[in-house]
Amino acid sequence: MLALVEKPMTTDWTNKAEEIAAAIAGHAAKHDSDDSFVAEGFAALEEAGFFSALVPEELGGGGASVGEICDVIRIVGRSCGSTALAAAMHSHIVAVAAWRWKNQGAPTDGLLKRIAAEKLKLVSSGGSDWLKSAGTMEKVEGGYKLTARKAFASGSPTGSLLMTSAVYDDPTDGPTVLHFAAPLKGEGVSIQPTWQTMGMRGTGSDDVVFDGMFIPDAAISGKRPQGQWHMLFHIISMIAFALIYSAYRGIAEGARTRALEIAKKRPQDPMLAQLVGEMENALLSATLAHKRMIEIAETGTPGPETTSEAMQCRTLTGQAAIDTVAKAMEVAGGAAFYRKTGLERSFRDVQAGRFHPLQEKPQLDLAGRVALGWDIDG
Structure with a gap:
């Protein structure tokens, strides 16, 4: 007789999202009133395995689809927009990295494995950078020195890595945007509590300031001409x-x-x-x-x-x-x-x-x- 292969249990993300939304609803007003980070929402999401849900199963993650995670964010957003938006900022980075690994063979598997194994939370500076990027990279031996202020860094109070970019004035190619992951703790980085805003007050979207942080050559994951679609x-x-x-x-x-x-x-x-x-x-x-x-x-x-x-x-x-x-x-x-x-x-x-x-x-x-x-x- 052939042995039956037991399929891994799939997560009912809709049910989990509804449970989380109900649990955090009572905290939303407090975070809104005192500009504090939505710690309870993030703790509930972490306990549910949300932050590694979009990592492919082969790399240690939950293997969820983009649609499933959109559903989670939407349901959580009914109770607390700040929790939903900050969680979305982590999720979109993971989703893009997973797509590139699956469809382009891009070497993003190392990052994806780390997200699952180390329970990393990613922060994006894309909203304030976009095609032009901001900040400067100075070439030094073995890498670059980064000087920048990155705004709208949602989730920065609990973030592990900032997925960001800065401009290097390449002597041959001219202004070139370099992409890399920068640690949010350590020498040369600080988080400035600037997030006092009209709305989304609980997202922890503070400014991240880099003052000469060393970024090694090996950390550069991509480069492109400044200001152009890539x-x-x-x-x-x-x-x-x-x-x-x-x-x-x-x-x-x-x-x-x-x-x-x-x-x-x-x-x-x-x-x-x-x-x-x-x-x-x-x-x-x-x-x-x-x-x-x-x-x-x-x-x-x-x-x-x-x-x-x-x-x-x-x-x-x-x-x-x-x-x-x-x-x-x-x-x-x-x-x-x-x-x-x-x-x-x-x-x-x-x-x-x-x-x-x-x-x-x-x-x-x-x-x-x-x-x-x-x-x-x-």
């Missing part, structure tokens, strides 16, 4: 924003639920029904655009056309999420103005969806250039 950024655009905008869709869903709880206690009124209908339309718009983002992330081929569509969906999802929360405030009426309802926090948190790259006007420019067949670096 295949790495087409991969990032294809995958990352489905995860990031899961948080905003989740915030919109949470706001809709709270608004309906308030509205259902009122007498029937055609005007109220119409307001709710407008809220429902806005949320459906966010849902449809975001689902397309997930499809692109899981099945797309990186390149200008894919990037353009993913970025269009990023704009549409963000706008519709903002519209949903604004309409939820209107549905709830004056009660929405009180902090205890959570709607004013949702309203502030969802505004952050405006600021991730590509912001609306650069996104429109890219879409137009792709449609017209123009050079996207023009």
